[in-house]
Amino acid sequence: MSIRRITAAPGAVGPVGPYSQAVVANGFVFTSGQIPAGPGGLDDQPESFSDQVRQAIRNLESILTEAGSGLEHVVKVNTYLTSADQLEEYNRVYDEYFGPHRPARTSVCVSLWGVSLEIECVAVVPGADHG
Template sequence: MKKIITTDQAPAPIGPYSQAVAVNGFLFLSGQVPINPTTGELEQSSIKEETRQVMRNINAVLLEAGYDFSHIVKITIFLTDMSLFDEVNEVYGSFFKNNFPARETVAVKGLPKGVNVEISATAYKA
């Protein structure tokens, strides 16, 4: 049976989707963009700050579902410009200790609200 995960510690969905869905030990997290859930404002002072906010949003959804970064098995990073890769990768990597998840990084023409980075994840807990 699937369970919809919702927290006010991450931005509310900006469309017809859930922040995450849990089913059979898997947690499927929708893509997060750098919206500060407290202010509702975009964090766009730098690509590093954008990425930190995205990762904080992911963390909030994980925690609401009873998961953490160690449970993530797959990540997809969407970037509007691959020249941002190194800075995004540096911040992203700081959220993991070891046993990194599988990942791909994809360059896209545009992202919601004109942001530079969006990250989605899949987690698993037995």
């Protein structure tokens, strides 16, 4: 089994701790949770919630691209929101990116540190041996 760790994908905010942005194993990409921070870190977040969702998904997209995958190959998404009131707007933006692919998804409300949401996913790497 080969394992590749992605620690600094171009275009995605770097990890804020001792972990990989993603791990590629047996043809699957497992991402760490992505927040709505831009290249400047936590101080570089869009103001509107919908733009924060877009930024978090763009961060995921950068990491998936570095791993040889993409949003169209996502099979599972876990979403962490800070309020149930965010779900309708989240769904609207989420559909812009994942609408036709419809990966499996779990969404929960939690308390987060300085961000309004976090998104992680599992994707396949096209053409890879999936174990």
